[in-house]
Amino acid sequence: MELRDLPSVTDLATAMGDDVPGPLRMEIARGALSSARDTLLADRTAEVDPVREARERATALAAHRPRNLINATGVLLHTNLGRAPLASEAADAQRAAAVGYGNLEFDVTTGRRGGRGAYLGELLRTVTGAEAGFAVNNNAGALLLSLAALAGGRRAVVSRGELIEIGGSFRLPDLMAASGTTLVEVGTTNRTRLADYAATVHDAALILKVHPSNYRVEGFAEEATYAELATLSHEANVPFVADVGSGLLDARTPWLEGPPPAWTRGEPAVRQTLESGADVVLFSGDKLLGGPQAGIAVGSASLIDQMRRHPLARALRADGPTVAALGATLEMYATGRGSEVPFWAMASQSYEVLEKRSSVVVEAVGSVTSIIADASIPGAGSVPGEKVPSPVVRISADEEELWQELLSLGLVARRTNGAVLVDLRTVDPHDDDKLIEALISACR
Numbered sequence: 001m002e003l004r005d006l007p008s009v010t011d012l013a014t015a016m017g018d019d020v021p022g023p024l025r026m027e028i029a030r031g032a033l034s035s036a037r038d039t040l041l042a043d044r045t046a047e048v049d050p051v052r053e054a055r056e057r058a059t060a061l062a063a064h065r066p067r068n069l070i071n072a073t074g075v076l077l078h079t080n081l082g083r084a085p086l087a088s089e090a091a092d093a094q095r096a097a098a099v100g101y102g103n104l105e106f107d108v109t110t111g112r113r114g115g116r117g118a119y120l121g122e123l124l125r126t127v128t129g130a131e132a133g134f135a136v137n138n139n140a141g142a143l144l145l146s147l148a149a150l151a152g153g154r155r156a157v158v159s160r161g162e163l164i165e166i167g168g169s170f171r172l173p174d175l176m177a178a179s180g181t182t183l184v185e186v187g188t189t190n191r192t193r194l195a196d197y198a199a200t201v202h203d204a205a206l207i208l209k210v211h212p213s214n215y216r217v218e219g220f221a222e223e224a225t226y227a228e229l230a231t232l233s234h235e236a237n238v239p240f241v242a243d244v245g246s247g248l249l250d251a252r253t254p255w256l257e258g259p260p261p262a263w264t265r266g267e268p269a270v271r272q273t274l275e276s277g278a279d280v281v282l283f284s285g286d287k288l289l290g291g292p293q294a295g296i297a298v299g300s301a302s303l304i305d306q307m308r309r310h311p312l313a314r315a316l317r318a319d320g321p322t323v324a325a326l327g328a329t330l331e332m333y334a335t336g337r338g339s340e341v342p343f344w345a346m347a348s349q350s351y352e353v354l355e356k357r358s359s360v361v362v363e364a365v366g367s368v369t370s371i372i373a374d375a376s377i378p379g380a381g382s383v384p385g386e387k388v389p390s391p392v393v394r395i396s397a398d399e400e401e402l403w404q405e406l407l408s409l410g411l412v413a414r415r416t417n418g419a420v421l422v423d424l425r426t427v428d429p430h431d432d433d434k435l436i437e438a439l440i441s442a443c444r
Contacts, residue, residue, distance in 0.1 A: 001048055003040055006033055015051050019062035028057045070411045070431050070438070074390060074423030076346055077287055077380035081412065084290045085342045085428075086325060087332060094292065094325035104320045120323055123330040124298050127249055128270050130281070133298035134308055135326055139284040140170060141316040142295030143243055146280055147179035147208075149310035150239050150303060154205035155182045159192035159224075161217055162210040172210060181205075191222040194232060201236045209278075211245040211268050212384070226268070230277025239303055242278040244268040246382035247289035247296070255338025256348055263378065263386035270298065279303055287382050290343035291329035292322045346425055347378070347388060355391045357424045357432060362393060365439045370394050376425040393422040395443065402442055409438040 007015070012029040013022070020028070032054035039046050069081060077083045086094070097104070107114030117134050124133030136142050147156060156176065163185065165171045176183045184204060186196040197207060207229055224232075226242060233240035251269035253260040267288075273281050280303050285294030295316075297307055307313060318326070332338055339348060355371065362369045372394050375387035395402060396419055403415050411434075414421040427435055 001036075001040065002044075003037065006036055006040075006050060009033060012050055012054050016054050016058045019058045020065070024061065025058065028054050028061070032057060067410070070435055071426045072411055072413045072422040072424065072435065074374070074376035074392065074414060074421070074426055075379040076343060076376060076388075076426055077378055077382060078412075078426070079380050083286045083293070083380050086292060087290070087329060087341050089332070090291060090325040090328040093328040094321040097324035098321040102320060102324070104323065116317070117323055120327050120330070123327060123334060124296065127330055127333045128274060128281075128298045130274055130298035130304075131301040132304040133296060134304060135285065135294045135296045135318045135323065136313065136316040137295060137318055137322075138293050139243070139245065139282060139295035140175060142282045142297050143210075144175055144179050145307050145310060145312050145316055146241050146282060146297060147176060147181045147206075148312050149307040150241065150280070151179070151181040151205040153180040153182075155184045155200075155203060156206050156208050157184045157186055157197055157200055157204045158208045158210065159187045159196075160185045161187065161189050161192055161221075161223065162208075162212060164210060164212055190217050190220060192224060193222060194224040194228045197224060197229065197232055201232060201238060204236075204238055206239045206241055207233045208241050208243070210243045226273050226276035226278055230279075233279070234277065239279040239300075240277065241280045241282065242268070242273050243282040244270060244273055245283060246287040246378075246380070247283040247285060248382075249289065249333060249338075253338075255333060255336060255341075256344065257339075261347065261388070263383055263388055265386075267383045267386075274299065280307075285326050285329070287380050288343065288378070289329065290341035292325040294318050294322055294326050296326075342428075347376075349425060351389060351391060354424050357429065358391050358393050360432070361422070361424070361436055361439065364436045365393075365395075365443055368396050368443055369439075370396075372421075374421065374423065376423055388425065390423055390425045393424070395420045395422065395439070397443065405442040406438055409441060411435060411438045 009026060009029045012033060013025040016025050032050045036048040036050040039048050071078055071081050105114055105116045120135060121133050136145060163172050173183055184200055186192055186200060201207060209229055230240050248267050248269045250271045251260060270281050270283055280297055280299035283296050285291040285296055297304060332341055338344055358371045362371060371391050374390055374392040376390045377387055399415050399418050399420060402420050403413060406413050
């Protein structure tokens with residue numbers, strides 16, 4: 001191909017199809033033509049195909065365009081797939097706040113400026129038993145704000161076994177440094193006693209305890225309890241901040257029938273951590289709570305107010321639609337309907353019901369499928385190591401080829417031991433027909 005034979009930007013953009021919006025097609029076309037031109041200038045005999053290159057670029061970009069997928073991995077809080085799906089009423093509240101005006105910072109009784117998140121604060125008081133509460137954009141933000149506001153550039157005591165790193169290379173020491181707080185490490189990786197904290201708390205601004213979330217230290221291990229640290233901090237007259245991470249509101253799970261699920265054992269709960277004496281408890285809104293991404297702080301009214309008034313609070317605050325969705329989610333717990341939050345509806349679905357749904361899939365798809373006993377996991381760093389018994393559909397086929405084909409059809413399954421597994425615990429029952437269609441198509 002000669003330089004003069006290259007198509008125009010407009011013609012190339014038209015030849016691409018409509019996978020991406022027009023302005024993006026024009027940019028892709030310019031890039032593909034520039035690449036082809038550079039190749040030909042370097043070697044006039046080179047083979048170039050700007051149409052193919054432009055289509056490949058458009059397809060690659062379109063793959064990143066937000067779309068719905070069916071999560072059949074069995075990971076309830078799949079970080080890469082958006083973690084907890086919202087309850088319908090939370091999504092409705094979020095949309096209503098996004099497409100219209102509202103009373104986010106307006107007092108309709110006086111016609112004057114109102115407090116942002118005042119209603120949310122009352123809900124948090126009700127469902128946790130705290131004196132006060134408010135929300136920021138995510139839990140890392142809540143931790144950053146608590147350190148900046150309550151330690152004020154001074155020293156914070158943390159166990160070496162809790163200097164966590166989570167997804168995206170987020171490291172606790174780096175966040176503490178960003179807050180201006182000086183990290184004081186105590187104890188060892190596997191054993192930190194109360195005496196280790198007591199030896200250094202006299203010149204510290206606060207004690208911080210962080211739930212590891214995505215790992216557990218077992219065997220020859222020891223840690224100070226929440227109650228012990230609360231007593232020590234109060235004797236030293238410094239705040240005790242507990243980051244419990246995942247957002248389990250109450251260890252008794254009163255929104256579910258029967259005793260708490262076995263897999264929640266050992267996960268620190270917000271209400272019980274407050275009852276143990278923690279001054280401030282931090283947790284996520286989008287994990288076990290099942291709401292939108294948010295970082296929530298509850299506890300002492302004076303300390304929460306101190307955090308709320310810090311300059312960082314404005315930079316980290318949650319937006320109006322998030323406040324609306326979080327409020328709707330908390331209302332469900334406050335009115336005894338926590339079991340209807342999608343995360344808990346999925347987690348508490350019985351083995352027998354899942355087995356019946358799986359049988360329908362096997363009957364429809366055919367002999368390449370079977371049902372085996374397996375387990376789902378909570379995910380997103382919540383209750384690490386714990387599993388929820390679940391039946392899964394096993395598909396005997398070329399593992400990688402089938403998995404990729406299902407992915408192209410919008411279904412994300414699990415690959416293991418030369419087979420593909422489909423776990424219906426994380427699939428909305430309304431999507432079962434779509435899942436079956438995808439499986440039939442991919443297994444032909």
